[in-house]
Amino acid sequence: MASLSVDGLDDLMLSLEDVAAIPDDVAAAMLDAEAQVVEEAQIAQGMTMGVYRTGDTLHSIRRGKMKRNKNGERVMYVTPRGVNSRGERNAAVAFINEYGKRDQPARPFIAMANAVAAGPAAAEAEKIYDAFLKSKNL
Numbered sequence: 001m002a003s004l005s006v007d008g009l010d011d012l013m014l015s016l017e018d019v020a021a022i023p024d025d026v027a028a029a030m031l032d033a034e035a036q037v038v039e040e041a042q043i044a045q046g047m048t049m050g051v052y053r054t055g056d057t058l059h060s061i062r063r064g065k066m067k068r069n070k071n072g073e074r075v076m077y078v079t080p081r082g083v084n085s086r087g088e089r090n091a092a093v094a095f096i097n098e099y100g101k102r103d104q105p106a107r108p109f110i111a112m113a114n115a116v117a118a119g120p121a122a123a124e125a126e127k128i129y130d131a132f133l134k135s136k137n138l
Contacts, residue, residue, distance in 0.1 A: 022132070024074075028066040030128045031076040034121035035063035038078045041117035046097075046109040056084035057093045 022030075039061055046058045060080045069075045080090035100106030 022129075024066070026128065026132045027074045028076075030125040031066050031074060032063065033124035033128055035076045035078050037121040037124055038114060038117045039063050041113040041120075042078065042110055045113035045116070046107075049107040049109045049112075051094075051097045051107055051109050054085060057090045057097070060084075060090040061094075 042061050043058050046052065046061075052058060057080055060082050061078065062081050063076055063078045066074055066076050080094045083089055084093060094110065096104070097107050098110050099108075
């Protein structure tokens with residue numbers, strides 16, 4: 001009769017539980033790396049599409065801090081912040097550029113940048129996650 005013997009299974013199960021519960025600092029680093037790529041892409045796409053008169057709106061695009069949304073998922077938002085030199089909210093100016101208004105066609109620089117940056121952003125987060133896995137000898 002054949003027998004099967006496994007050594008180290010308990011350690012592997014503990015390691016996999018550690019991986020499943022990614023620490024907040026690792027998750028924050030992953031989200032920050034992704035958000036940095038998205039932030040840069042939005043600014044570059046805005047420049048390409050002509051969303052640049054004073055530069056206030058594009059230069060106000062910043063990534064925030066890691067938060068938990070209402071579903072408990074970790075998120076980090078990349079948004080225009082503050083007001084421009086005319087006292088208009090940069091988020092409102094970005095919205096008008098994104099969707100257009102009468103006599104101003106839409107320039108969807110945010111949507112286009114997000115689509116283009118999705119792959120590179122995921123690759124940056126993957127590097128951080130891979131380093132985390134290697135630290136757990138996985």
